[in-house]
Amino acid sequence: MSAIANRLRRRPLIAELLAQRGTALIVPGLGSPNWDVFAAGDSPDYLYAWGGMGLAVPTALGLALARPERRVLAITGDGEMLMGIGALAVVADQAPANLAILVLDNESFAETGGQRGLTANLADIALAARGFGFTRTMTVSEHGAMPELVRLLFEIPGPALAVAKVAVTKDPWALPEKDGAAIAYRFRRALGLGEG
Amino acid sequence: MKARNISAVCTVPDGGLSLLLELVAADAAMRLVTLTTEAEGIGIATGCWLGGARAMTAMQSSGVGNSLNALSLPAAFRAPCLLLVTMRGQWGEFNSWQVPMGQAVRPALEAMDVKCFPVERAAEVGETFAAAADLAFMSRVSAAVLVSQRVIGAKGFGRQ
Numbered sequence: 001m002s003a004i005a006n007r008l009r010r011r012p013l014i015a016e017l018l019a020q021r022g023t024a025l026i027v028p029g030l031g032s033p034n035w036d037v038f039a040a041g042d043s044p045d046y047l048y049a050w051g052g053m054g055l056a057v058p059t060a061l062g063l064a065l066a067r068p069e070r071r072v073l074a075i076t077g078d079g080e081m082l083m084g085i086g087a088l089a090v091v092a093d094q095a096p097a098n099l100a101i102l103v104l105d106n107e108s109f110a111e112t113g114g115q116r117g118l119t120a121n122l123a124d125i126a127l128a129a130r131g132f133g134f135t136r137t138m139t140v141s142e143h144g145a146m147p148e149l150v151r152l153l154f155e156i157p158g159p160a161l162a163v164a165k166v167a168v169t170k171d172p173w174a175l176p177e178k179d180g181a182a183i184a185y186r187f188r189r190a191l192g193l194g195e196g
Numbered sequence: 197m198k199a200r201n202i203s204a205v206c207t208v209p210d211g212g213l214s215l216l217l218e219l220v221a222a223d224a225a226m227r228l229v230t231l232t233t234e235a236e237g238i239g240i241a242t243g244c245w246l247g248g249a250r251a252m253t254a255m256q257s258s259g260v261g262n263s264l265n266a267l268s269l270p271a272a273f274r275a276p277c278l279l280l281v282t283m284r285g286q287w288g289e290f291n292s293w294q295v296p297m298g299q300a301v302r303p304a305l306e307a308m309d310v311k312c313f314p315v316e317r318a319a320e321v322g323e324t325f326a327a328a329a330d331l332a333f334m335s336r337v338s339a340a341v342l343v344s345q346r347v348i349g350a351k352g353f354g355r356q
Contacts, residue, residue: 065229090231090232181274
Protein backbone atom coordinates (compact mmCIF):
# COMPACT_ATOMS: atom_id res chain seq x y z
CA MET A 1 0.00 0.00 0.00
CA SER A 2 1.27 3.46 -0.84
CA ALA A 3 1.68 6.13 1.83
CA ILE A 4 -1.48 8.18 1.99
CA ALA A 5 -0.36 11.11 4.12
CA ASN A 6 0.33 13.32 1.09
CA ARG A 7 -2.71 12.27 -0.88
CA LEU A 8 -5.24 14.66 -2.31
CA ARG A 9 -8.01 15.76 0.05
CA ARG A 10 -11.34 14.79 -1.46
CA ARG A 11 -13.47 17.71 -0.25
CA PRO A 12 -11.25 20.55 -1.56
CA LEU A 13 -10.61 18.57 -4.76
CA ILE A 14 -14.33 18.19 -5.47
CA ALA A 15 -15.06 21.81 -4.53
CA GLU A 16 -12.37 23.04 -6.91
CA LEU A 17 -13.56 20.79 -9.74
CA LEU A 18 -17.22 21.73 -9.33
CA ALA A 19 -16.30 25.41 -9.42
CA GLN A 20 -14.99 24.75 -12.93
CA ARG A 21 -17.76 22.44 -14.19
CA GLY A 22 -19.50 25.01 -16.37
CA THR A 23 -22.87 23.47 -17.24
CA ALA A 24 -21.85 19.86 -16.65
CA LEU A 25 -24.40 17.54 -15.07
CA ILE A 26 -22.99 15.73 -12.04
CA VAL A 27 -23.81 12.14 -11.05
CA PRO A 28 -22.25 11.42 -7.66
CA GLY A 29 -22.27 7.81 -6.53
CA LEU A 30 -23.74 6.72 -3.23
CA GLY A 31 -21.85 7.42 -0.03
CA SER A 32 -18.89 9.76 0.20
CA PRO A 33 -19.01 11.21 -3.36
CA ASN A 34 -22.61 12.22 -2.62
CA TRP A 35 -21.53 14.01 0.58
CA ASP A 36 -18.48 15.58 -1.11
CA VAL A 37 -20.57 17.10 -3.89
CA PHE A 38 -23.24 18.46 -1.56
CA ALA A 39 -20.60 19.84 0.83
CA ALA A 40 -19.31 22.01 -2.04
CA GLY A 41 -22.76 23.55 -2.59
CA ASP A 42 -26.13 22.48 -3.96
CA SER A 43 -27.41 22.59 -7.54
CA PRO A 44 -30.34 21.11 -9.48
CA ASP A 45 -27.67 19.74 -11.84
CA TYR A 46 -26.52 17.30 -9.15
CA LEU A 47 -28.23 13.91 -9.29
CA TYR A 48 -27.73 12.69 -5.73
CA ALA A 49 -27.84 8.94 -5.09
CA TRP A 50 -28.33 7.16 -1.78
CA GLY A 51 -28.32 3.58 -3.06
CA GLY A 52 -27.88 1.28 -6.05
CA MET A 53 -24.18 0.63 -5.55
CA GLY A 54 -22.44 0.12 -8.87
CA LEU A 55 -24.87 2.23 -10.88
CA ALA A 56 -23.30 5.71 -10.90
CA VAL A 57 -21.54 5.10 -14.21
CA PRO A 58 -24.50 3.38 -15.94
CA THR A 59 -26.82 6.19 -14.79
CA ALA A 60 -24.38 8.81 -16.06
CA LEU A 61 -24.07 6.91 -19.35
CA GLY A 62 -27.85 6.91 -19.84
CA LEU A 63 -27.94 10.61 -19.10
CA ALA A 64 -25.05 11.31 -21.47
CA LEU A 65 -26.79 9.41 -24.28
CA ALA A 66 -30.05 11.27 -23.68
CA ARG A 67 -28.38 14.73 -23.47
CA PRO A 68 -25.48 14.73 -25.95
CA GLU A 69 -25.26 18.53 -25.76
CA ARG A 70 -24.39 18.49 -22.03
CA ARG A 71 -21.18 17.32 -20.40
CA VAL A 72 -21.88 14.60 -17.81
CA LEU A 73 -19.48 13.72 -15.00
CA ALA A 74 -19.89 10.64 -12.81
CA ILE A 75 -18.04 10.91 -9.49
CA THR A 76 -17.63 7.58 -7.76
CA GLY A 77 -15.36 5.69 -5.39
CA ASP A 78 -13.04 2.75 -5.90
CA GLY A 79 -15.49 0.33 -4.24
CA GLU A 80 -18.47 1.30 -6.37
CA MET A 81 -16.37 1.43 -9.55
CA LEU A 82 -15.04 -2.08 -8.97
CA MET A 83 -18.53 -3.41 -8.21
CA GLY A 84 -19.69 -2.14 -11.60
CA ILE A 85 -16.37 -2.33 -13.44
CA GLY A 86 -17.98 -3.95 -16.49
CA ALA A 87 -19.82 -0.68 -17.10
CA LEU A 88 -16.51 0.71 -18.37
CA ALA A 89 -16.68 -1.77 -21.26
CA VAL A 90 -20.20 -0.54 -22.03
CA VAL A 91 -19.13 3.11 -21.89
CA ALA A 92 -16.13 2.48 -24.14
CA ASP A 93 -18.37 0.62 -26.60
CA GLN A 94 -21.00 3.40 -26.70
CA ALA A 95 -18.22 6.04 -26.76
CA PRO A 96 -20.18 9.10 -25.62
CA ALA A 97 -17.99 12.17 -26.26
CA ASN A 98 -19.72 14.05 -23.43
CA LEU A 99 -19.11 11.57 -20.58
CA ALA A 100 -16.30 11.62 -18.04
CA ILE A 101 -15.74 9.58 -14.90
CA LEU A 102 -13.83 10.56 -11.78
CA VAL A 103 -12.93 7.78 -9.35
CA LEU A 104 -12.06 8.99 -5.84
CA ASP A 105 -9.74 6.16 -4.87
CA ASN A 106 -9.01 6.00 -1.14
CA GLU A 107 -8.15 2.29 -1.33
CA SER A 108 -10.69 1.48 1.36
CA PHE A 109 -14.35 1.09 2.22
CA ALA A 110 -14.29 4.32 4.19
CA GLU A 111 -18.07 4.60 4.47
CA THR A 112 -18.37 1.30 6.33
CA GLY A 113 -15.46 1.53 8.73
CA GLY A 114 -12.32 1.81 6.63
CA GLN A 115 -11.97 -1.81 5.61
CA ARG A 116 -9.16 -2.37 3.11
CA GLY A 117 -10.19 -2.04 -0.52
CA LEU A 118 -8.84 -3.93 -3.51
CA THR A 119 -7.06 -0.96 -5.07
CA ALA A 120 -4.81 -0.93 -1.98
CA ASN A 121 -2.98 -3.85 -3.50
CA LEU A 122 -2.82 -4.60 -7.22
CA ALA A 123 -6.07 -3.45 -8.78
CA ASP A 124 -5.64 -0.38 -11.01
CA ILE A 125 -8.91 1.13 -12.26
CA ALA A 126 -7.31 3.45 -14.85
CA LEU A 127 -5.44 0.50 -16.32
CA ALA A 128 -8.64 -1.53 -16.37
CA ALA A 129 -10.38 1.31 -18.21
CA ARG A 130 -7.65 1.25 -20.87
CA GLY A 131 -8.13 -2.49 -21.18
CA PHE A 132 -11.83 -1.92 -21.82
CA GLY A 133 -11.03 0.56 -24.59
CA PHE A 134 -10.70 3.97 -22.91
CA THR A 135 -7.95 6.00 -24.57
CA ARG A 136 -8.19 9.05 -22.30
CA THR A 137 -7.31 8.18 -18.71
CA MET A 138 -5.11 9.63 -16.00
CA THR A 139 -4.17 8.96 -12.39
CA VAL A 140 -3.77 12.00 -10.16
CA SER A 141 -2.12 11.96 -6.76
CA GLU A 142 -0.98 15.54 -6.35
CA HIS A 143 -2.56 18.94 -6.63
CA GLY A 144 -0.26 20.14 -9.42
CA ALA A 145 -2.17 18.10 -11.99
CA MET A 146 -5.36 20.09 -11.46
CA PRO A 147 -5.44 21.95 -14.82
CA GLU A 148 -4.91 18.69 -16.69
CA LEU A 149 -7.60 17.01 -14.61
CA VAL A 150 -10.09 19.79 -15.36
CA ARG A 151 -9.35 19.48 -19.09
CA LEU A 152 -9.85 15.71 -19.01
CA LEU A 153 -13.09 15.83 -17.05
CA PHE A 154 -14.79 18.85 -18.63
CA GLU A 155 -13.17 19.77 -21.92
CA ILE A 156 -11.64 17.08 -24.12
CA PRO A 157 -13.92 14.66 -25.99
CA GLY A 158 -14.78 11.64 -23.88
CA PRO A 159 -15.23 9.06 -22.76
CA ALA A 160 -12.53 9.92 -20.23
CA LEU A 161 -11.66 8.49 -16.84
CA ALA A 162 -9.50 9.86 -14.04
CA VAL A 163 -8.49 8.13 -10.85
CA ALA A 164 -7.71 10.56 -8.02
CA LYS A 165 -5.74 8.96 -5.22
CA VAL A 166 -7.26 10.57 -2.14
CA ALA A 167 -6.53 10.36 1.57
CA VAL A 168 -8.89 8.74 4.04
CA THR A 169 -10.27 11.77 5.83
CA LYS A 170 -12.85 12.33 8.53
CA ASP A 171 -15.04 14.93 6.87
CA PRO A 172 -18.11 16.43 8.50
CA TRP A 173 -21.45 14.99 7.40
CA ALA A 174 -23.07 16.86 4.53
CA LEU A 175 -26.32 15.16 3.66
CA PRO A 176 -28.29 16.28 0.57
CA GLU A 177 -31.96 15.67 -0.21
CA LYS A 178 -32.79 11.99 0.26
CA ASP A 179 -36.19 11.78 -1.45
CA GLY A 180 -35.36 10.36 -4.88
CA ALA A 181 -38.60 11.59 -6.42
CA ALA A 182 -37.79 15.13 -5.28
CA ILE A 183 -34.22 14.84 -6.62
CA ALA A 184 -35.45 13.53 -9.98
CA TYR A 185 -38.19 16.18 -10.23
CA ARG A 186 -35.78 19.02 -9.57
CA PHE A 187 -33.13 17.60 -11.91
CA ARG A 188 -35.58 17.11 -14.78
CA ARG A 189 -37.17 20.53 -14.26
CA ALA A 190 -33.73 22.12 -14.58
CA LEU A 191 -33.38 20.31 -17.94
CA GLY A 192 -36.72 21.72 -19.03
CA LEU A 193 -38.50 18.37 -18.75
CA GLY A 194 -42.03 17.89 -17.43
CA GLU A 195 -43.81 15.04 -15.70
CA GLY A 196 -43.66 12.32 -18.37
CA MET B 197 -40.98 -0.19 -28.97
CA LYS B 198 -41.03 2.48 -31.65
CA ALA B 199 -44.71 3.18 -31.09
CA ARG B 200 -43.85 3.94 -27.46
CA ASN B 201 -40.89 6.19 -28.37
CA ILE B 202 -38.32 3.82 -26.89
CA SER B 203 -35.02 4.92 -28.40
CA ALA B 204 -32.53 2.62 -26.67
CA VAL B 205 -32.59 -1.08 -25.79
CA CYS B 206 -30.05 -2.28 -23.26
CA THR B 207 -29.37 -6.00 -23.25
CA VAL B 208 -27.42 -9.04 -22.32
CA PRO B 209 -28.68 -11.06 -25.30
CA ASP B 210 -30.83 -14.17 -25.13
CA GLY B 211 -31.70 -16.59 -27.91
CA GLY B 212 -35.36 -15.67 -27.65
CA LEU B 213 -34.50 -12.01 -28.21
CA SER B 214 -32.18 -12.46 -31.17
CA LEU B 215 -34.51 -11.36 -33.98
CA LEU B 216 -35.71 -8.37 -31.95
CA LEU B 217 -32.15 -7.31 -31.18
CA GLU B 218 -31.22 -7.58 -34.86
CA LEU B 219 -34.10 -5.26 -35.71
CA VAL B 220 -32.98 -2.74 -33.09
CA ALA B 221 -29.38 -2.88 -34.30
CA ALA B 222 -30.51 -2.33 -37.90
CA ASP B 223 -32.70 0.67 -37.03
CA ALA B 224 -30.86 3.97 -37.41
CA ALA B 225 -33.27 5.67 -35.01
CA MET B 226 -32.63 3.19 -32.20
CA ARG B 227 -29.59 2.42 -30.09
CA LEU B 228 -28.58 -1.06 -28.99
CA VAL B 229 -26.60 -0.97 -25.74
CA THR B 230 -24.78 -4.23 -25.09
CA LEU B 231 -24.18 -4.79 -21.37
CA THR B 232 -21.90 -6.90 -19.23
CA THR B 233 -24.65 -7.43 -16.64
CA GLU B 234 -28.35 -6.67 -16.73
CA ALA B 235 -28.18 -4.35 -13.70
CA GLU B 236 -26.32 -1.82 -15.86
CA GLY B 237 -29.32 -1.61 -18.16
CA ILE B 238 -31.56 -0.51 -15.32
CA GLY B 239 -29.11 2.27 -14.43
CA ILE B 240 -28.72 3.34 -18.07
CA ALA B 241 -32.49 3.39 -18.68
CA THR B 242 -33.02 5.40 -15.49
CA GLY B 243 -30.35 7.89 -16.60
CA CYS B 244 -31.99 8.14 -20.03
CA TRP B 245 -35.33 9.02 -18.46
CA LEU B 246 -33.74 11.58 -16.19
CA GLY B 247 -32.36 13.16 -19.38
CA GLY B 248 -35.70 13.00 -21.21
CA ALA B 249 -35.40 9.85 -23.33
CA ARG B 250 -37.02 6.42 -23.08
CA ALA B 251 -34.96 3.25 -22.81
CA MET B 252 -35.61 -0.31 -21.63
CA THR B 253 -33.73 -3.49 -20.77
CA ALA B 254 -34.15 -6.87 -22.46
CA MET B 255 -32.78 -10.00 -20.80
CA GLN B 256 -33.05 -13.70 -20.17
CA SER B 257 -34.78 -14.70 -16.93
CA SER B 258 -31.43 -15.48 -15.26
CA GLY B 259 -30.61 -11.78 -15.65
CA VAL B 260 -33.45 -10.86 -13.31
CA GLY B 261 -31.38 -12.24 -10.46
CA ASN B 262 -28.48 -10.02 -11.50
CA SER B 263 -30.74 -6.96 -11.47
CA LEU B 264 -32.53 -7.02 -8.15
CA ASN B 265 -30.75 -4.31 -6.16
CA ALA B 266 -30.57 -2.12 -9.26
CA LEU B 267 -34.37 -2.00 -9.21
CA SER B 268 -34.02 0.25 -6.13
CA LEU B 269 -32.86 3.05 -8.41
CA PRO B 270 -36.00 3.63 -10.53
CA ALA B 271 -38.14 2.95 -7.45
CA ALA B 272 -36.35 5.66 -5.45
CA PHE B 273 -36.43 8.20 -8.30
CA ARG B 274 -40.03 7.27 -9.18
CA ALA B 275 -38.65 6.69 -12.66
CA PRO B 276 -40.17 4.31 -15.20
CA CYS B 277 -38.49 0.92 -15.63
CA LEU B 278 -39.45 -1.45 -18.41
CA LEU B 279 -38.04 -4.97 -18.68
CA LEU B 280 -38.57 -7.53 -21.43
CA VAL B 281 -37.67 -10.97 -20.06
CA THR B 282 -37.49 -14.16 -22.12
CA MET B 283 -38.09 -17.01 -19.73
CA ARG B 284 -36.05 -20.12 -19.10
CA GLY B 285 -36.46 -22.76 -16.45
CA GLN B 286 -40.16 -23.35 -16.93
CA TRP B 287 -42.05 -24.63 -20.01
CA GLY B 288 -40.19 -27.70 -21.29
CA GLU B 289 -36.81 -26.74 -19.83
CA PHE B 290 -33.94 -29.12 -20.64
CA ASN B 291 -31.28 -27.49 -18.46
CA SER B 292 -31.83 -27.87 -14.72
CA TRP B 293 -29.39 -25.03 -14.01
CA GLN B 294 -31.98 -22.61 -15.41
CA VAL B 295 -34.79 -23.80 -13.16
CA PRO B 296 -34.02 -22.12 -9.79
CA MET B 297 -33.82 -18.57 -11.13
CA GLY B 298 -36.46 -19.12 -13.80
CA GLN B 299 -38.98 -20.23 -11.21
CA ALA B 300 -38.02 -17.35 -8.91
CA VAL B 301 -38.38 -14.58 -11.50
CA ARG B 302 -41.92 -13.54 -10.74
CA PRO B 303 -41.75 -13.69 -6.91
CA ALA B 304 -38.39 -11.92 -6.98
CA LEU B 305 -39.64 -9.14 -9.26
CA GLU B 306 -42.85 -8.77 -7.27
CA ALA B 307 -40.84 -8.56 -4.05
CA MET B 308 -39.15 -5.51 -5.64
CA ASP B 309 -42.58 -4.08 -6.57
CA VAL B 310 -42.21 -4.74 -10.32
CA LYS B 311 -45.58 -5.25 -12.04
CA CYS B 312 -45.40 -8.53 -14.00
CA PHE B 313 -47.08 -9.21 -17.33
CA PRO B 314 -46.64 -12.89 -18.25
CA VAL B 315 -47.26 -13.86 -21.89
CA GLU B 316 -48.12 -17.43 -22.83
CA ARG B 317 -49.34 -16.89 -26.42
CA ALA B 318 -47.48 -15.26 -29.30
CA ALA B 319 -50.58 -13.33 -30.37
CA GLU B 320 -50.59 -11.51 -27.03
CA VAL B 321 -47.00 -10.30 -27.05
CA GLY B 322 -47.64 -7.00 -28.83
CA GLU B 323 -50.60 -5.79 -26.82
CA THR B 324 -49.06 -6.96 -23.55
CA PHE B 325 -45.82 -5.14 -24.30
CA ALA B 326 -47.75 -1.98 -25.17
CA ALA B 327 -49.77 -2.19 -21.95
CA ALA B 328 -46.67 -2.76 -19.82
CA ALA B 329 -44.81 0.09 -21.55
CA ASP B 330 -47.70 2.48 -20.98
CA LEU B 331 -47.96 1.50 -17.33
CA ALA B 332 -44.21 1.93 -16.84
CA PHE B 333 -43.74 5.24 -18.67
CA MET B 334 -47.04 6.92 -17.89
CA SER B 335 -47.54 5.78 -14.30
CA ARG B 336 -43.76 5.81 -13.69
CA VAL B 337 -43.47 2.37 -12.12
CA SER B 338 -41.43 -0.74 -12.88
CA ALA B 339 -43.01 -3.30 -15.20
CA ALA B 340 -41.77 -6.55 -16.72
CA VAL B 341 -43.09 -8.51 -19.69
CA LEU B 342 -42.30 -12.19 -19.08
CA VAL B 343 -42.35 -14.11 -22.35
CA SER B 344 -42.82 -17.84 -21.76
CA GLN B 345 -40.77 -20.55 -23.42
CA ARG B 346 -44.15 -21.66 -24.70
CA VAL B 347 -44.00 -18.61 -27.04
CA ILE B 348 -40.32 -18.65 -27.98
CA GLY B 349 -39.81 -22.42 -27.93
CA ALA B 350 -37.83 -24.39 -25.37
CA LYS B 351 -34.13 -24.55 -26.22
CA GLY B 352 -33.47 -27.99 -27.66
CA PHE B 353 -29.69 -28.36 -27.47
CA GLY B 354 -29.78 -30.33 -30.74
CA ARG B 355 -32.52 -32.73 -29.63
CA GLN B 356 -35.26 -31.16 -31.74
